[in-house]
Structures are given as C-alpha cells and as structure tokens.
Amino acid sequence: MAHYVNNKDFLAAIVEMKEKVKHAEENGLPKPVISNYIGECILKIATHLSYKPNFINYSYRDDMILDGIENCIQYIDNFDPSKSSNPFAYFTQIIYYAFLRRIAKEKKQSYIKGKLIQNMPFEMFELQEQDETGEFHNAYLEFMQNNNTFDDFIGRKKEKAAKKKMENTLNAFIDNEVIDDTIDIGLDSGIEQGSASESSEISSDTQEEESHK
DSSP states (O other): OOTTTTTHHHHHHHHHHHHHOOOOOTTOOOOOOOOOHHHHHHHHHHHHHSSSSSTTOOTTTHHHHHHHHHHHHTTTOOOTOOOOOOOOHHHHHHHHHHHHHHHHHHHHHHHHHHHHHHHHGGGGGGOOOOTSSSSOOOOOHHHHHHOOOOHHHHHHHHHHHHHHHHHHHHHHHHHHHHHHHHHHHHHHHHEEEEEHHHHHHHHHHHHHHHOOO
C-alpha cells in the first residue's frame, strides 16, 4: 500500500461520509460535501500516479490530474465498503482510466491541428516577406508544413480497419466457396447415384421382358 495514503483511515472516512449521505437522504436534507481528508487522499493518488514513467512527460499532466479528481468525485458514491475494503485501488483505477481518456483526447486534438497546418493554403495567413523573385510567401507556414511531424494514428486506425474488413470479406468468400463446392459434390454424388439406380431399374425391366419372351 502506498505510504502517502493510509488505506484504513481512507476507508473509515468514506464509510462516515456514506452514513452522512444516507442520513441526509432519509431526512430530505442537502447532500453533504466530501471531507477535506477524502479530497486530499484523492489529490495525492492522482498526483503520485501522474509521476509514473508512462504519464510524467505529458505537457497536459495537470489536466490529467484534474480529470482524475473530477471522475473520483463523480463516482465516489459507487464505492461499496461492504464489497471492498480497498478504496485506494478503486480510486486509482478511476484516475488511471481518466488519464488514458485525456491522453486520447489530446492526441486527437494534436492530430487535427497537424492536419490543418499540413493542408492550410498560404493565402489563409498574413503575408510576411518577399523573396528574390518578388513573390510573397509565409516563412512560418512553409517551415511548419515542411518540418511538422505528428502521429497519424487516425490514418493507421482506418488502414487497420480496412485491412480487417478485407480479411473478413476474404474469409467469408472462402467459406462460401467451400460450402458451394460441398453442395456441388453432394449434387454430383446424388446425380450419380440416381443415374446408377435408373440404370439398374432399366436393366431389371429388360431382363423381365426377355424372360416373358
């Protein structure tokens, strides 16, 4: 257990808070706010989790912490002390997934910004200087378009989805071909058996006619 949060005291504080909430609901009183101690514990968990190597280098780490705290307050009533005695793990998991959602959101925004810069025409910016040929150009935009690199994760997702769809289509086509071949073999076998039975019937009829003669 992390030394910066006493799990036993944290659990006791949450149990006390839930009793106050229940009392307020039964008597029609306003819902009580969480105590400072619970708020401090949540803040410590979010802050220390952001120090992990997979989170510490993000420039929007403060936003990640705020998202984690917000989600903890939002879902604090879902914690059931009768089913779990480890609020530290419960809130750590909530904060962890809040971090992941913020990272995904920021990556999407960075992708949109990168695409806009990459495809932006020069006319959309203020003309800054004139080159030797007398033509105006925007040095900043030109530099950004030539040197800007970003993770085109949306493009990779689309390619992966298209590849998976193609594989599924190919597999379905192969399965249908196998089924068709099986049906054809069955039909051919049936025709052959039918032809053989007809031949035997014709042969027996011929033998009967010859015996009558």
